[in-house]
Amino acid sequence: MIFFSILITIFAYFLGSISSSILICKILRFPDPRNFGSKNPGATNILRIAGLKIAISVILFDILKGAIPMWLGYHLKMSPIFLGATAIFSCLGHMYPIFFKFYGGKGVATAFGVLTTIDLNLSMVMISSWALTVLSFGYSSLGAIVTAFIIPCYAWYFQSQYLLPTIIISSLVVIKHASNIKRLWHHKETRIWRN
Template sequence: MLSLGWIAITYLLGAVPFGLLVAKVCCGIDPRLEGSRNTGATNVARLCGFKYGVLALIGDLGKGFVPVLVAGMFSQSKVFLGCVALAAVLGHVYSVFLNGKGGKAVATTVGVFLALAPWSTVISALLLVVVVLASGYVSLGSLTLVTVLPILLVVTGEFTLALFAALIGVLVYWRHRDNIARLAVGEEKPWRKAH
């Protein structure tokens, strides 16, 4: 019962739309109506400025990292921890506070796996940064991260976590399907110009 209760609490924490809160409170903008119309840190940074994007990023990272870290204090079951991670990401993507809508889950994914497999996550995140700097496309960097992460987890012997990373990766790909279509035809805009 404790495990199921924590998974439910984690979903609710994951559902808190930090990007929306930061944008509305700090600059009076609803990111669902402007820019890429996404509540994530990238759109908040475009609309409100870099520091507010970082604030939204920290919120989205934290709501993945903290619940998984706490879960690890009372259980070492990789299946349970993977379910907690999945709950945080599902909360972000399908937020009960946003009528089942939400963000693209990249920051929250980084947060949960920082708690579960820090080195694999850091390497994947560094690759994200390299791809974004080289290409200008946050979406391409994000897809790189969720592609590389499960591979690194397999290499390091974390097969159960790799399965959850792959499941979350499929969800992130699905949430980026419009970006993928634009990338395929050369119509995706670099993050500084994606309005």
């Protein structure tokens, strides 16, 4: 069982390393998201480049990248320790993909996919906190940052055995948003509905 648990954790990283935004843009001949706009290969930048439909497809793919390894882990009855590791490695793959010189997205959708499989309540908290923040202030990045700070509290309440992995994932999300935090602080961040 430990052998299969390790395999699934490794699989989670490699699956996470598949960047749907880069591949879709290459197939459909859109600009490489790493060289356009915010230069981030994530859904918000894809919205600017290719429109809503393509951005939604990127979000769905990134959610599945986080959910599939977790589903496999649950099916094989992996221990919470290995499930937590699988969750972290899914997000690490997305953020630092081996197939794209370790330059990836910010992990929000993949984290959502992971947390959805851990507990539906956590996914509802993520959706509501992100949506309320974005609707109130207009910044997708601020929604992600606020949610990253909130979600460990709810993980402690709903699924305390996954508190540490949730803290690690949330910290990674905040770290990946460092440039956004600087732009928000200096009032230079772009609102989502003006792009």
